[in-house]
Amino acid sequence: MISGKTSVRILLVLILLAGITAMVIWREQLSAASVEAWVGQLGWIAPLAFIAGYALATVFFAPGLLFTLAGGALFGPLLGTLYNLSGATIGATLAFLTARYLASDWVAQKAGKRLRPLVDGVAEEGWRFVAFVRLVPLIPFNLLNYALGLTQIRLSHYIIASFIFMAPGGAAYTYLGYTGREVAAGGEDIVKKALLALGLIATIAFLSRLIMKRRKQTRPAGNLS
Numbered sequence: 001m002i003s004g005k006t007s008v009r010i011l012l013v014l015i016l017l018a019g020i021t022a023m024v025i026w027r028e029q030l031s032a033a034s035v036e037a038w039v040g041q042l043g044w045i046a047p048l049a050f051i052a053g054y055a056l057a058t059v060f061f062a063p064g065l066l067f068t069l070a071g072g073a074l075f076g077p078l079l080g081t082l083y084n085l086s087g088a089t090i091g092a093t094l095a096f097l098t099a100r101y102l103a104s105d106w107v108a109q110k111a112g113k114r115l116r117p118l119v120d121g122v123a124e125e126g127w128r129f130v131a132f133v134r135l136v137p138l139i140p141f142n143l144l145n146y147a148l149g150l151t152q153i154r155l156s157h158y159i160i161a162s163f164i165f166m167a168p169g170g171a172a173y174t175y176l177g178y179t180g181r182e183v184a185a186g187g188e189d190i191v192k193k194a195l196l197a198l199g200l201i202a203t204i205a206f207l208s209r210l211i212m213k214r215r216k217q218t219r220p221a222g223n224l225s
Contacts, residue, residue, distance in 0.1 A: 019060035032073065045177055054084065055090040100150065126157060
């Protein structure tokens with residue numbers, strides 16, 4: 001006889017798989033423009049709906065970039081960054097908890113050979129390793145959230161490190177989404193804003209490469225080092 005706790009676990013896993021399947025089926029219909037159109041008509045509840053949608057999209061393996069761009073277009077560079085980071089962090093936390101308590105075998109299978117370096121890295125460096133993999137995206141964002149749930153990192157350390165070290169990239173791509181809206185609307189200082197957006201993206205890419213280079217110089221060679 002299946003216990004109530006086991007039944008809830010099975011139900012949650014089925015919901016997860018159904019959400020991921022739906023995301024795969026409707027992936028072509030999901031875009032930054034469609035997110036903008038949906039959220040833009042929600043009035044005062046739009047920020048909360050956007051954050052919730054971003055979080056669920058993260059859990060169900062939707063491309064986070066399109067939500068980040070939409071957040072910038074909808075809410076501007078400052079509030080957009082805050083809402084994007086909130087949604088991404090909540091979603092990353094839900095994925096982390098799902099892997100840790102509900103679907104560890106499935107996540108381990110999906111992560112494959114990439115899991116061991118994560119487990120070893122967290123065991124050795126703790127939150128600093130989480131900071132590294134957030135700044136240098138060596139593993140796809142959505143899969144990384146789940147895979148880190150199988151490490152020994154404390155939940156509080158995971159949340160704080162994720163929020164802080166996702167911020168640079170999140171702010172840069174949020175501004176890019178904001179700039180895209182300004183260009184489409186014919187706003188003022190379009191060229192200046194576009195150049196600033198491209199400069200921010202180039203800076204993030206440069207910093208990622210610099211961090212990776214410094215790490216290789218100071219640590220033994222490895223899959224994630």
